[in-house]
Amino acid sequence: MPALKFAQLRYLALILVAWLTLFTLTRSVLLLGHLGEADLGLSELARLYATGLGYDLGFVCYAALPLAFYLLLCPRRIWQQRWHRGMLHAVVAVSLFAMLFTAVAEWLFWDEFGVRFNFIAVDYLVYSDEVINNILESYPIYPLLAALAVIAVVAAVLLRKATSAALNAPLLSWRDSTWVAAGFVLTACVSSLLLNQDFPRGSDGNAYQRELASNGPYQFFAAFRNNELDYPQFYAALEQNEIGKQLRAELGEPNARFIGSDPLDIRRVIDNPGQVQRRNVVLVTIESLSAKYLGSFGDSRNLTPNLDSLRQQSLFFSQFYASGTRTDRGLEAISLSIPPTPGRSIVKRIGRESGFASLGQQFQALGYDSAFVYGGRGYFDNMNAFFSGNGYRVVDQSSVAEQDIHFKNAWGMSDEDLYSQTLKLADADHATGKPFYLQLMTTSNHRPYTYPSGRIDIPSGDGREGAVKYTDHAIGQFLEQARQKPWFANTLFVFVADHTAGSAGTEDLPVANYHIPLFIYAPGFIEPGEHAGLASQIDLAPTLLGLLNVDYTSTFFGRNVLRADAAPGRALIGNYQHLGLFDGHDLAILSPRKSMRRHDDALGASHESRATASDPLVKRNITYYQGASYDFSHHLLDWQQPAATYSERLAAAPAQVQPQSEDPAHAL
Structure with missing residues (x-):
């Protein structure tokens, strides 16, 4: 694409393609673990990945805004500085680490709950003390983070040539940068109108298919935003x-x-x-x-x-x-x-x-x-x-x-x-x-x-x-x-x-998975x-x-x-x-x-x-x-x-009462 000959856009594209690639790999790994439950034919598989790409693009439209604004509005004299180029190389490594961390977090969350990030993940962010301690006690988190950091640095080194080529490309003019920034804002706004937690996967069909088609980070922020749902606005109602x-x-x-x-x-x-x-x-x-x-x-x-x-x-x-x-x-x-x-x-x-x-x-x-x-x-x-x-x-x-x-x-x-x-x-x-x-x-x-x-x-x-x-x-x-x-x-x-x-x-509300015991014991x-x-x-x-x-x-x-x-x-x-x-x-x-x-x-x-x-x-x-x-x-x-007769009736009751087996509540 001609637009990608410019440094800001080439650099941004490099990071966004990496995000999209990792999202696709995460979706594929989760799918491999649930091929039987997902019950996919070729058409369902194609729809799953197409829907997933829509969610992935919707998320990166939001996530890329801060970096895009910085790249597009950064003054030329700063862009050419050696320290600035080094910082942008470091940003690639940090971004790769964030991607890998997100992928591992999604896998662990899926392993525990069988779904993408949702309301539970939002709660876990709020109550971070218990959750962080739980994670530390459940997983070898420090070796895992160290391994992710090493992988991110190695990947950044392997991408160094491509990153340098992007940074050495011609820069957009100030006027063009302003227009491109406005385009990013417009794209994010359109994305917010077209996408929601259920679009276009709907509410019907196989729940594993819908969850796999989703994007975890997108669902996390959507759940955070929709933590209370107004019944008349969102649900069927009667007079x-x-x-x-x-x-x-x-x-x-x-x-x-x-x-x-x-x-x-x-x-x-x-x-x-x-x-x-x-x-x-x-x-x-x-x-x-x-x-x-x-x-x-x-x-x-x-x-x-x-x-x-x-x-x-x-x-x-x-x-x-x-x-x-x-x-x-x-x-x-x-x-x-x-x-x-x-x-x-x-x-x-x-x-x-x-x-x-x-x-x-x-x-x-x-x-x-x-x-x-x-x-x-x-x-x-x-x-x-x-x-x-x-x-x-x-x-x-x-x-x-x-x-x-x-x-x-x-x-x-x-x-x-x-x-x-x-x-x-x-x-x-x-x-x-x-x-x-x-x-x-x-x-x-x-x-x-x-x-x-x-x-x-x-x-x-x-x-x-x-x-x-x-x-x-x-x-x-x-x-x-x-x-x-x-x-x-x-x-x-x-x-x-x-x-x-x-x-x-495989369903939104699998009834058997809500079955619990209840005991009432009083000899x-x-x-x-x-x-x-x-x-x-x-x-x-x-x-x-x-x-x-x-x-x-x-x-x-x-x-x-x-x-x-x-x-x-x-x-x-x-x-x-x-x-x-x-x-x-x-x-x-x-x-x-x-x-x-x-x-x-x-x-x-x-x-x-x-x-x-x-x-x-x-x-x-x-x-x-x-x-x-x-x-x-x-x-x-x-x-x-209530009226005082509550406590009066209790006070008048005997401390212990013998069984009354003739009462229907007891004769079971």
Whole structure:
């Protein structure tokens, strides 16, 4: 091209071609690892690379702007200086290092999550302390960086002749440089209009194909920009009165009386029959515990002997699903009983993360000590602000004396240290005669998968398998210690995962990859059994309050699934873009650009097809997510202090109540 005879453009082209080449190589390496899942024919392969080139060009249009402006506007007298030429040679080496670093980071991120950079990567940038320590503990990062630096320098030396030739070419005139700079700005503006996170790959089809066609750095900045998505702007919506009627039909039950005047206000009085049970509650949210790891679900590695035994002693939910793919989504669903609205979770919406009618608020109003107990540092994922603003006191790693922490890694103290602190908190509350609700969040089942040595037969840091087995070991030890406590017989223990170990698949929302276990264990109060009905994390709070026969004012989108008259189950699952409703057989998905789809036989062949809002399953899906987004934005989920009769009823309740097997909630 004649334009490339000029020094500024030749030099810039050299770097941009290197970026485009590395992007293509990265895409190819990732593709080779997933040829089977991507299910590519020749036409799909060509479209994948063509789409990928569009994304790659879109990214370099933005990324090249600072360097392009400098090259085009640099005065001639500086350009000719020896030091300046040396600096531009060094820029080539630094740029090559940045390219290689990005490629390796993409590969590691893909290996962990099965997707390009996305919302998770944005969060990891925000919480850099935990993430950097996690990386340092998980990978030989310093030798890796040194190797990348050596490769970058060697490549820059090999390109030295081409770089010198570019720098020795004639320079553009000042006038032409101005026009070219304006052209770069125009190209970037056009790129921003033509490209978005889904263009032109769409929302349909094979998820691996779409992810491979993407550009990681482009998706990172797009996710950073779109950290909150306005539901009416991006998703299919229905008329509010229609949604209101459907929503009340979904959430209505004989013991519920709606009291809100807004058509979409779900605030209702729940009248649970029977004497309120004055029971302690310990709710353990377990990091990344997929149901597939349990031996009772078919895993043959004997990783979960304690949980497999607990399944026989508990009320166990065999068709229970996580709401999202991150810890903050699990905590949101369990605490607020709300579907995973698009964009970032409510837990992390700084300035709008407090004041909700949470499960902690409900227990606090009953006179309980409501505490959130976290193995790590509670500023991560904005947990401290969320829980302290929604009826909990927070106990995290910073609240624990250093001598009481016997093992910790990048994410926090070991599970057994967390459980030791929990026992102390329960002992202290019991000594004062105060019932307690302790909501725990563990950390050990997470990369770098390290834990105290000598606990299990798998070495620390050896991978997910060892972390799962240690997690199970710590639970067994915790329950054994709790059984020796005077408050044990009057306590419900709830064990549930925050999310699964991985949610990537050939579909946007692979239902099987959201499957998690739920145990409710209370010997002498909850009869062992199995609840095979479909449920998800948003159903946990109302089900738990139902077991305790608590009357309360609810803003929960979940239902007490143990009632004999409970409606057929459904699971609300999603990620920050795609929003799904699974009815036990089929799945409806809402996506940006008002896309609507359904997957028939979602756990089997999963036939995907386009759908409309007239489809009953899609309409139910819209109902939940449009309703939740509306209620959140209109403060219809806010906490309102209940009448004093809450605590009065609790005070009048006996400290312990014998099992009532005739109650449908217990006779399972």
